[in-house]
Amino acid sequence: MTTKNGMITKIKDYMLLREVMVILVILALLTFLFTSRGVPIILTIFIDFAIFAIITMSLNLETGYTGIPQFGRVAAVIVGAFAVGSIPGRIMARFMGFPWGIEYASDTVNFKVVPQITALLASNWLLSLGFLVLSLTVAALSGAAIGWLISRPAIRLKEAYLGISLLAFGDFFMWVGHNWKGMVGGSVPVNVPDPFRIFAGNRFTIIVLVIFTIAFLVFVFLNKLTKSPFGRSLRMIRDNDMAAAAAGKNIVTVRTRSLVIGSALAAIGGGLYVLYVGSVASIGFSRLTFTFWPWAFMMLGGIGSNIGVLLGVFLLCILRTMIVIFRSQWFGFLLVVGIDPLWLEFTLMGAVIIGVILFLPYGLVPEKIEPMLPANRVKRVLAGRQ
Amino acid sequence: MLIVKNLNSGYGKLQILFDLNIEVPDKGLTVVVGPNGAGKTTLLCSIMGIANIFSGEIMFNNIPLAGELTYNLAKKGISYVPQMGNVFAELTVLDNLHMAGYLMPRDEAKDKAAQMTDIFPVLKKFILRKAGTLSGGERRMLAIAMGLMKNPKLMLLDELSTDLAPIIAEKVMMEVSRLRDELGITILMVEQMAKRALEIGDTAYLLVSGEVRYKGKADSLLHEPELCSMYLGIKPPADKKNSYALPTPEEGSE
Amino acid sequence: MTPWMSSGLIYASGLALTAGSVTLIYITTRTFNFAVASMATIGFYVSYTGVILYGGLPYKYYPFVIIIGSIVGLICYYGLNRHLLRRRAAEITLMMSTLGYDLVLLSMIQMYTDFLTKTYKLFPRRVTMNIYDFELFGEKAAAFILPFIAIVFLMGLHMFLTKTKFGVAMRATIENPVLAGASGINSDRVYLVAWVIGGGMAALGGAFIAMAQTGTPVMGMFIIPLMFAGAILGGLGSLYGGILGGFVIGMTEYAGVFYLAQRFGPWVLGYRMGIPLMLMAITLLIFPRGLAGIPLVKLFGLLAGKKRGVNA
Numbered sequence: 001m002t003t004k005n006g007m008i009t010k011i012k013d014y015m016l017l018r019e020v021m022v023i024l025v026i027l028a029l030l031t032f033l034f035t036s037r038g039v040p041i042i043l044t045i046f047i048d049f050a051i052f053a054i055i056t057m058s059l060n061l062e063t064g065y066t067g068i069p070q071f072g073r074v075a076a077v078i079v080g081a082f083a084v085g086s087i088p089g090r091i092m093a094r095f096m097g098f099p100w101g102i103e104y105a106s107d108t109v110n111f112k113v114v115p116q117i118t119a120l121l122a123s124n125w126l127l128s129l130g131f132l133v134l135s136l137t138v139a140a141l142s143g144a145a146i147g148w149l150i151s152r153p154a155i156r157l158k159e160a161y162l163g164i165s166l167l168a169f170g171d172f173f174m175w176v177g178h179n180w181k182g183m184v185g186g187s188v189p190v191n192v193p194d195p196f197r198i199f200a201g202n203r204f205t206i207i208v209l210v211i212f213t214i215a216f217l218v219f220v221f222l223n224k225l226t227k228s229p230f231g232r233s234l235r236m237i238r239d240n241d242m243a244a245a246a247a248g249k250n251i252v253t254v255r256t257r258s259l260v261i262g263s264a265l266a267a268i269g270g271g272l273y274v275l276y277v278g279s280v281a282s283i284g285f286s287r288l289t290f291t292f293w294p295w296a297f298m299m300l301g302g303i304g305s306n307i308g309v310l311l312g313v314f315l316l317c318i319l320r321t322m323i324v325i326f327r328s329q330w331f332g333f334l335l336v337v338g339i340d341p342l343w344l345e346f347t348l349m350g351a352v353i354i355g356v357i358l359f360l361p362y363g364l365v366p367e368k369i370e371p372m373l374p375a376n377r378v379k380r381v382l383a384g385r386q
Numbered sequence: 387m388l389i390v391k392n393l394n395s396g397y398g399k400l401q402i403l404f405d406l407n408i409e410v411p412d413k414g415l416t417v418v419v420g421p422n423g424a425g426k427t428t429l430l431c432s433i434m435g436i437a438n439i440f441s442g443e444i445m446f447n448n449i450p451l452a453g454e455l456t457y458n459l460a461k462k463g464i465s466y467v468p469q470m471g472n473v474f475a476e477l478t479v480l481d482n483l484h485m486a487g488y489l490m491p492r493d494e495a496k497d498k499a500a501q502m503t504d505i506f507p508v509l510k511k512f513i514l515r516k517a518g519t520l521s522g523g524e525r526r527m528l529a530i531a532m533g534l535m536k537n538p539k540l541m542l543l544d545e546l547s548t549d550l551a552p553i554i555a556e557k558v559m560m561e562v563s564r565l566r567d568e569l570g571i572t573i574l575m576v577e578q579m580a581k582r583a584l585e586i587g588d589t590a591y592l593l594v595s596g597e598v599r600y601k602g603k604a605d606s607l608l609h610e611p612e613l614c615s616m617y618l619g620i621k622p623p624a625d626k627k628n629s630y631a632l633p634t635p636e637e638g639s640e
Numbered sequence: 641m642t643p644w645m646s647s648g649l650i651y652a653s654g655l656a657l658t659a660g661s662v663t664l665i666y667i668t669t670r671t672f673n674f675a676v677a678s679m680a681t682i683g684f685y686v687s688y689t690g691v692i693l694y695g696g697l698p699y700k701y702y703p704f705v706i707i708i709g710s711i712v713g714l715i716c717y718y719g720l721n722r723h724l725l726r727r728r729a730a731e732i733t734l735m736m737s738t739l740g741y742d743l744v745l746l747s748m749i750q751m752y753t754d755f756l757t758k759t760y761k762l763f764p765r766r767v768t769m770n771i772y773d774f775e776l777f778g779e780k781a782a783a784f785i786l787p788f789i790a791i792v793f794l795m796g797l798h799m800f801l802t803k804t805k806f807g808v809a810m811r812a813t814i815e816n817p818v819l820a821g822a823s824g825i826n827s828d829r830v831y832l833v834a835w836v837i838g839g840g841m842a843a844l845g846g847a848f849i850a851m852a853q854t855g856t857p858v859m860g861m862f863i864i865p866l867m868f869a870g871a872i873l874g875g876l877g878s879l880y881g882g883i884l885g886g887f888v889i890g891m892t893e894y895a896g897v898f899y900l901a902q903r904f905g906p907w908v909l910g911y912r913m914g915i916p917l918m919l920m921a922i923t924l925l926i927f928p929r930g931l932a933g934i935p936l937v938k939l940f941g942l943l944a945g946k947k948r949g950v951n952a
Binding site: 398434436455456457459460461465466468471472473474475476477481484485486488489492532536 | 728805808809811812815816818819820821822823824825826827828
């Protein structure tokens with residue numbers, strides 16, 4: 001028995017060591033970037049990190065905890081982004097007496113109206129806060145709606161079928177976004193009123209803080225959720241849906257609920273991204289960026305472990321940014337033959353996915369199988385029975 | 387011929403067999419019986435390299451088998467007739483036989499297939515039909531024929547009597563004992579129809595929850611009434627009916 | 641032929657091949673191959689490179705297309721898929737691994753187009769391949785030649801699968817890998833051949849599709865939902881189902897866009913992908929296992945029974 005306990009602590013030590021090492025690598029990379037490029041780059045990485053953390057954690061809820069192969073993450077993100085891009089601004093325009101119908105999205109009207117809304121928001125902090133809350137609510141609601149809608153035809157399908165159907169639906173929404181001029185201008189970017197303009201010079205820092213806070217709240221929420229009875233039924237269905245059904249869980253309801261919650265969170269991520277950038281360009285929302293990158297993050301971090309996902313997102317966000325910044329310095333030899341080193345981003349993404357699958361199948365921080373109740377409480381319950 | 391030593395195996399992380407020791411003597415019919423979930427099929431799967439082997443040895447004529455890939459085992463002269471899915475339903479009967487003789491040269495496979503249709507005349511009738519259209523009994527016949535196609539030194543038979551009518555099951559059992567007597571093939575058979583199997587078998591093992599509970603002569607297991615009634619559902623012989631009644635609840639809980 | 645029909649035929653043949661490739665690799669190795677996207681794009685770029693650098697008709701270079709596609713498939717099997725199959729990885733893991741491979745291939749394609757642009761002063765990012773085609777009976781010749789090539793290719797594949805010993809062994813492995821292994825069929829080799837044939841099919845399909853649409857480095861990336869839709873529509877059970885599914889998807893897209901645009905105006909063109917996806921969604925709603933799930937035998941049985949009833 002003692003040797004077994006010793007083994008367990010050894011394994012625990014080892015896992016802790018791995019987490020510490022990853023954090024050390026991240027810190028080293030950050031220091032390097034800080035010394036060579038200064039604060040703005042670090043803040044960009046933080047924003048990337050926080051937004052992708054929200055999206056990847058939502059993906060982890062659906063894929064890691066529920067076992068739905070969500071290959072259509074981009075759908076919810078894009079819906080959240082479009083909702084923030086179209087609805088709150090229109091509401092403001094309506095109250096201020098500007099055109100708010102289809103013409104709101106046309107570029108000639110849009111670039112005149114939006115600055116005025118932004119100016120109004122900048123004059124009153126309560127209005128700004130209200131606008132932010134309204135945007136996020138709208139994003140979450142529309143994300144939840146789209147999650148429910150997508151789940152209708154897809155949820156009864158099995159593994160590969162489900163994954164591919166989700167991918168197809170994700171693409172479908174992408175196409176709608178690219179073509180529906182009336183909502184957010186199709187391929188022409190639409191500006192979004194900026195609730196952070198009130199902070200003038202500190203806008204960037206405040207955005208980082210706000211998005212970080214929201215990411216943290218999502219993290220806490222998901223941790224609570226996955227430890228709740230609902231989280232237990234999620235894992236039950238993932239591990240053995242037949243047994244779960246036999247135990248009286250309604251598989252379809254639970255999976256639908258997971259899809260709805262996950263999509264709402266992802267939509268919040270998309271909405272925050274739009275607020276940060278200040279405009280919605282539907283071309284920017286591609287399957288690569290908002291489905292496959294989060295998958296790579298999640299696989300590196302460890303499917304089914306939220307801490308792992310955070311580490312994975314952070315590490316890869318830094319590496320990705322580094323490729324972008326240092327592309328001409330480090331990969332200049334490619335430029336000689338006319339190759340843009342930006343493509344190395346895809347190589348990195350692919351290599352990470354392949355490498356993780358081959359050499360690190362459970363990711364940086366493998367999912368810990370924990371009893372739902374702490375051991376001492378179980379003992380107390382047992383003692384109470386006798 | 388086949389020696390299994392301290393075998394621990396299972397699927398994935400799930401361990402099913404615990405320190406199993408089994409010997410299959412040459413030219414004999416070894417029967418493995420036991421209740422559902424005892425790990426009988428897993429034993430055969432471990433030998434064939436389908437289940438995961440955690441530790442232990444499997445020696446076949448002094449060649450270690452553990453860790454070999456399935457298709458290499460077929461080359462060594464072991465043939466395996468699974469319980470379910472033991473024919474290729476989408477292929478014709480003839481193609482099935484040819485596939486079973488995949489490792490032979492074409493002409494030899496043809497001869498052998500002709501030989502098989504002689505042994506099992508029922509197959510001759512349906513030679514160009516898809517195997518999926520055969521009845522349960524015909525399928526078993528085809529499965530055994532496919533097992534024999536390979537000129538095996540050792541045959542692993544998994545629950546041949548499943549979903550067969552009692553009369554046909556009886557016929558299949560007779561066929562198996564004929565294989566041993568006339569062709570001199572070593573057979574390791576897993577069987578649910580315990581009584582009949584123990585009657586024709588030479589050596590027997592009783593497997594319970596992944597462990598060997600009995601090993602010895604096959605027919606003497608039939609004279610172990612407690613084991614028989616507890617694990618095999620065989621009623622004790624009529625003459626001892628009163629002294630060996632079914633276990634009462636108190637006995638069962640011990 | 642109506643205008644949509646000729647390019648629709650070309651496109652549908654291409655989709656049939658790619659969807660067939662997806663299905664073939666799925667039924668043998670349980671791997672949903674994302675890399676089919678880049679394989680198709682690679683096929684297109686091989687034919688493009690041949691035509692632009694060495695001249696002649698695109699058809700001349702199709703053997704090379706198949707060979708290079710096969711090599712890409714071979715690398716994927718040896719480098720990636722084999723290890724995971726040995727490990728008995730889950731379906732999702734297998735799928736993700738090909739996604740990683742696809743991204744690496746995609747970056748290579750992008751780099752290759754950069755290289756072509758700079759070295760040969762070409763414009764390989766937007767290519768209309770059908771300008772290199774000739775006219776036949778007042779139509780683009782591809783509308784006749786490509787379906788013909790596809791049919792010949794598929795008939796060859798059918799002969800291979802039914803008449804040769806290894807082909808039958810492949811079918812046996814697809815149906816029952818355990819029993820096939822116990823019969824001494826080398827499953828490794830079966831998987832390898834599936835990847836090689838699948839790679840060749842996907843590349844050829846990509847070269848076809850580029851004859852109907854604008855070829856770009858992300859061409860495969862865009863069409864991949866349709867390839868999958870074709871495979872799923874075919875039920876993922878049989879190779880022929882996948883091929884049929886791909887063809888149906890392709891034809892529906894062209895016919896649907898043509899007639900809907902006539903009826904509602906050209907804005908429909910933007911949503912062209914939605915039409916086949918809608919078809920897939922409806923099929924899945926009614927038959928969760930695709931076209932293969934349609935109880936044809938039962939249906940025919942019913943009809944036959946009715947007939948008998950009428951006669952009696």
